[in-house]
Amino acid sequence: MKKINKIFGPIIGALLIIGVIYTFYKSNQLHHHYAFAVGIITEITPPGYKGYGDYSVLFEYKVNGKTCRDNNNFKYCPGQNMVQIKALLIGKQFPVAYGTKDASGGVMLLTQYHADQFKYTLPDSVRFYDSVIMCK
Secondary structure (H helix, E strand, O other): OHHHHHHHHHHHHHHHHHHHHHHHHHHHHHHHOEEEEEEEEEEEEOOOOOOOOOEEEEEEEEEOOEEEEEEEEEOOOOOOOHHHHHHHHOOOEEEEEEEOOOOOOOEEOOOHHHHHHOOOOOOHHHHHHHHHHOOO
8 A cells, every 4th residue: 555655646746746837837828928809708606616706707708710618706795696796797798818829718807907917908898897896
């Protein structure tokens, strides 16, 4: 049993390190080589695999005829709940930043915080949603 642990321990450690490096690489690529598309919000759910926040905004967007899906997570403002957020956002269209080398893993630009990461100026029509989501 100890011999198996000696073999699998380093393998699991190496896989974790590779996963962390890949995550940083993909994030770096997105933030340095990106383009914009229009995305539509399809669903509001409890937080997804990223696991933070109170709710997850699921969206899809098309790049070169291919449909891509991703999510952004947010926290509720005082007095908000999932029913209100669903009524506010589902079916609405917003800009999405996606990587030009890998279109998956886009970021919906619902807030000025996200827009600033991509040197994007939110249109006035989106500023209302930013104020509701960010408790302004």
